[in-house]
Amino acid sequence: MTSPSRADILRDGLWRRNAGVVQLLGLCPLLAVSTSAVTGLGLGLATLFVLTCTNLLVSLLRPVLVGSLRIPVFVLVIASLVTVVELVLAAWLPALDQRLGLFVALIVTNCTILARAEAFASRQPPGAALLDGLATGTGFAAVLLILGAARELVGRGTLFAGLDLLFGPAAAGAGLTLPVDGLLLAVLPPGAFIGLGLMVAAWRWLNLRPHANVAQAGAATPTGESHR
Amino acid sequence: MTPSPTSELRRGLAVLCGVAIAAAGLVALTWQAAAPRIEANVQARAEAGLAAVLGNRVFDNALAATGHSPQSAAARAAGIERVWLARREGEPVAVVLQVATAEGYSGRIVLLLGLTPAGEVLGVETLSHRETPGLGDFIEADRSDWLSQFHGRGLGHPSAERWRVRRDGGDFDAVTGATVTARAVTGALQRALVYFEGHAPTLLAYRDPDPTHGTADPLTVP
Ligand SMILES: Cc1cc2nc3c(=O)[nH]c(=O)nc-3n(C[C@H](O)[C@H](O)[C@H](O)COP(=O)(O)O)c2cc1C
Numbered sequence: 001m002t003s004p005s006r007a008d009i010l011r012d013g014l015w016r017r018n019a020g021v022v023q024l025l026g027l028c029p030l031l032a033v034s035t036s037a038v039t040g041l042g043l044g045l046a047t048l049f050v051l052t053c054t055n056l057l058v059s060l061l062r063p064v065l066v067g068s069l070r071i072p073v074f075v076l077v078i079a080s081l082v083t084v085v086e087l088v089l090a091a092w093l094p095a096l097d098q099r100l101g102l103f104v105a106l107i108v109t110n111c112t113i114l115a116r117a118e119a120f121a122s123r124q125p126p127g128a129a130l131l132d133g134l135a136t137g138t139g140f141a142a143v144l145l146i147l148g149a150a151r152e153l154v155g156r157g158t159l160f161a162g163l164d165l166l167f168g169p170a171a172a173g174a175g176l177t178l179p180v181d182g183l184l185l186a187v188l189p190p191g192a193f194i195g196l197g198l199m200v201a202a203w204r205w206l207n208l209r210p211h212a213n214v215a216q217a218g219a220a221t222p223t224g225e226s227h228r
Numbered sequence: 229m230t231p232s233p234t235s236e237l238r239r240g241l242a243v244l245c246g247v248a249i250a251a252a253g254l255v256a257l258t259w260q261a262a263a264p265r266i267e268a269n270v271q272a273r274a275e276a277g278l279a280a281v282l283g284n285r286v287f288d289n290a291l292a293a294t295g296h297s298p299q300s301a302a303a304r305a306a307g308i309e310r311v312w313l314a315r316r317e318g319e320p321v322a323v324v325l326q327v328a329t330a331e332g333y334s335g336r337i338v339l340l341l342g343l344t345p346a347g348e349v350l351g352v353e354t355l356s357h358r359e360t361p362g363l364g365d366f367i368e369a370d371r372s373d374w375l376s377q378f379h380g381r382g383l384g385h386p387s388a389e390r391w392r393v394r395r396d397g398g399d400f401d402a403v404t405g406a407t408v409t410a411r412a413v414t415g416a417l418q419r420a421l422v423y424f425e426g427h428a429p430t431l432l433a434y435r436d437p438d439p440t441h442g443t444a445d446p447l448t449v450p
Contacts, residue, residue, distance in 0.1 A: 035361060061247070066240030073247050080251035084258045091262035094269040155362060184362045 003128050013135025019112040020143030021196070021203045026110035029103045030144060031192035035155070038162045040148025042096050043103055044141025046089070048134070050081045051113050055133030058121040065122060074117045082108045096165040112140060147195050153178075155186030278312055278324050280369070281342030281351035283379075285322045287314035294436055298427075306423035307416055309338070313434045320345050320432045325424065326355065329416035333408045334358050337367065341420050345432055348382040352417065364409035374410075377401060383421045391418035 004012070019025045026047070033043045057077050058065075065073060086104050089097040097104070107113070116136055121129035153159050161175040185191050275292050294313045297303075310326040325341045335358035342350035352375045354367045366372035377400055383391070392398025393410050402410035424431065 061243070064239075064243045066236055066243060068237070069240035069244050072244055076244070076247050076251050080255050083255050087255075087258045087262040087266070090269065091265035094266075094273070182362065184360075187361045 003124055006128075006131060009128060009131045010135045013132055013137075014139040014142070017136075018143065018203070019136055019140040020147075021200045023112070023115075024200075025112040025115065026140060027196075029106050029110060030140075030147070031189065031196065033100060033103045034144055034147040034151055034192055034195070035187050036152040036158075036162065037145060037149035037160045038096075038166055039099050040144040040146075041141065042093075042166055043100055043107075044137075044144035046085050046100075046104055047107050047110060047113075047144075048137030048141050050078065050085060050107055051116060051137040051140070052130060052133035053081050054078050054113055054117055055121040055129040056126055058117045059124060059126040059129035062122055070122060071114075071118070074114055074122075078113055078117070079108055093165070099162075099165060112136060143196075143199065147192070147199060150195055151186045151191050155182045155184060155188075155191060157182040277340055277353055277355060278342075280353050281324055281340045282314060282322050283342065283350040285314060285342075285344075285350060287316050287321050289313075289315045291324075294434065296434065298431075302423060302426065306419040308420060308423055311431055311434070313431065322350060323424065323431055325420050327416050327420040329412050329419075331408075331412035331415060332357065332359055333364050333406075333412075334360070337409075337412055337416065339413065339416055339420075341417060343382075343421075343424055345428070346382070347421060347424055347428065348380060348385075349378045349417075349421075352378050354413075359406075359409045363406050366403050366406065367409060367413055374401070374403065375413075378417060383425055388418060388422060391415075391421065 013019075017023060020030055029043055029047070034040045054074070054077055058074060061073065061077075082105065085107070086097075089100070089104060116132060120132050124132070149159060152161065157178040157180040159176040159178075161177070163174045164170075164172040186195070271292065278291050291312055291314050295310050297310050298308055307328045308325055309328055312324040313320055314322040314324070321344075323343045323345070325343065326338065327341055328336050328338045330336050337357040337359070338355040340351075340353045340355055342352070344350060353369055354375070357364070357367060359365055359367065366374045369375055386399045390397070390399045391414060393400050393402040393407060393414050395402055395407055396411065398414065400410070400414050402414075
């Protein structure tokens with residue numbers, strides 16, 4: 001099997017095969033935590049970290065992995081990394097940890113991570129796996145951030161409120177507040193589905209315009225199977 | 229070319245065990261580094277919450293360590309879950325009640341209520357709730373100052389039967405469209421005040437049963 005080029009890995013993870021708006025993986029945390037830009041970004045970064053480390057470790061373990069026992073190894077790696085993230089958040093970013101609550105632990109159930117370990121990292125060299133983790137994780141985090149920001153802006157009329165939860169007291173009051181009340185629906189659960197639906201629609205619209213020729217191939221095979 | 233299935237399985241199990249041991253080691257190391265901070269954070273959160281409902285009352289005892297849970301039926305009926313006693317030079321200066329209610333829009337609402345020994349409200353904070361974001365979350369002190377309308381009030385100011393939202397013939401403002409939440413909180417505070425009025429002598433006389441805790445505050449030892 002040949003390795004995809006770096007540009008392909010990046011374009012796939014960030015855009016063509018984006019975990020959030022194309023593969024629609026990891027929807028549970030995506031929808032639940034995207035009530036504000038800060039919580040969305042917080043969970044996005046935590047997921048990015050777990051995804052990248054899992055990809056790298058799985059790729060490094062590749063020579064010793066045995067087919068029938070590989071999934072338990074992946075699960076062990078993912079679960080311990082998520083536990084580490086949980087402990088680090090609780091110890092060093094307690095306020096953010098309070099907001100994200102259970103959803104940090106639920107990173108473990110994000111299918112994107114297991115899918116990348118199985119479909120990519122366990123068949124590719126560490127460099128490519130690392131890049132794929134970074135690209136896929138960044139793509140997912142970007143969707144969380146955009147959805148969170150949009151819901152916060154429409155639902156509460158603020159943007160990046162509580163940035164100090166993520167970046168310490170220095171960032172207190174850095175957020176933006178509009179002199180409007182906001183449309184409650186956006187921060188309620190239906191708002192998450194509507195927002196994500198709009199993002200999926202926007203992705204398709206951008207890709208299916210006639211001159212978007214490169215991306216059109218990606219849209220035709222949204223799971224990116226063309227490499228294998 | 230392929231090794232026998234059993235030898236491959238054995239190799240796979242060895243790898244799995246190795247990964248498990250490494251993973252356990254990683255988690256253990258992280259825990260070792262994080263545990264003291266996590267404990268300190270929990271403690272700090274508890275103390276900050278308690279201090280927040282005491283206005284600017286000054287106390288000199290280890291307030292968090294005085295937490296105890298009254299077991300009486302009256303406490304249970306009023307939703308009182310925990311009580312703390314702030315003292316200064318051995319004299320009670322304030323009481324903090326943790327009171328819970330299930331009458332909110334969804335799930336339990338847990339409140340902290342700070343009172344003077346005479347039963348006047350020093351402060352109210354919401355510890356946890358699951359009311360609807362944007363609608364019922366006005367009970368969070370950093371989202372709205374709705375809770376501050378209770379400051380300085382007590383039983384008799386207004387009287388117990390007027391400790392309700394205006395809609396129900398009481399003295400307190402509700403939030404239009406979210407009366408359920410406002411009613412639940414007002415009701416919980418009313419029950420806590422009535423409980424405190426009935427049990428003030430016992431609550432104010434509380435002594436930490438564990439003398440090793442008490443030594444943090446030598447002045448309170450009679
Ligand atoms: C999706 C949804 C969420 C609601 N959340 C709350 C809430 O958190 N707190 C609340 O008091 N009422 C909430 N309500 C409204 C209550 O059902 C009820 O209509 C309201 O509290 C009555 O207040 P009003 O008499 O001032 O309109 C919610 C209603 C809907 C449809």
